[in-house]
Amino acid sequence: MHCPFCRHTDTKVLDSRVAEDGCSIRRRRSCQSCEQRFTTLELMQLTVLKRSGATEAFDRDKAIRGVRKACGGRPVSEDDLARLGQQVEDALRASGQAEFPAHQIGMAILEPLRELDDVAFLRFASVYKQYESAEDFEIEIASLRRHRSEQLASMLDGGELEPTSAGSG
Known part of the structure; x- marks a missing residue:
């Protein structure tokens, strides 16, 4: 990983966490040369x-x-x-x-x-x-x-829909 500030190739991972989306990893890094900190986001390539x-x-x-x-x-x-x-x-x-x-x-x-x-x-x-x-x-x-x-039956069973009687009105 290149440092975005000085382009040095030696960086240290300080912290790794799964991002909120659950599909990527957020890493906090520090450059061993200029000591600047930055964040990377790793996403699985499909x-x-x-x-x-x-x-x-x-x-x-x-x-x-x-x-x-x-x-x-x-x-x-x-x-x-x-x-x-x-x-x-x-x-x-x-x-x-x-x-x-x-x-x-x-x-x-x-x-x-x-x-x-x-x-x-x-x-x-x-x-x-x-x-x-x-x-x-x-x-x-x-x-x-x-x-x-099946969807309709499930919604009726779950109380999401009220059954209606035919002919009433």
């Missing part, structure tokens, strides 16, 4: 293993670009996409791995996208799950319906 065998740094914006296409014409805002990108990156970091096959990143996008928009989810899933027939879509739609029913 890499993507492409089908060709090449690797590249994970780019949240690139992941969002693919999702943006699936969200075309849907009521999904740029803020929604930014939150989705953050959720995906957080999930990848939480796994403890540093390298991910490109396909695994696409699959990691599916869960938060399902919560965001059903149609965009189906569009995106059709590519990443390689749907080959209408039956594949039917199976996925049935899965979406089960998921929504």
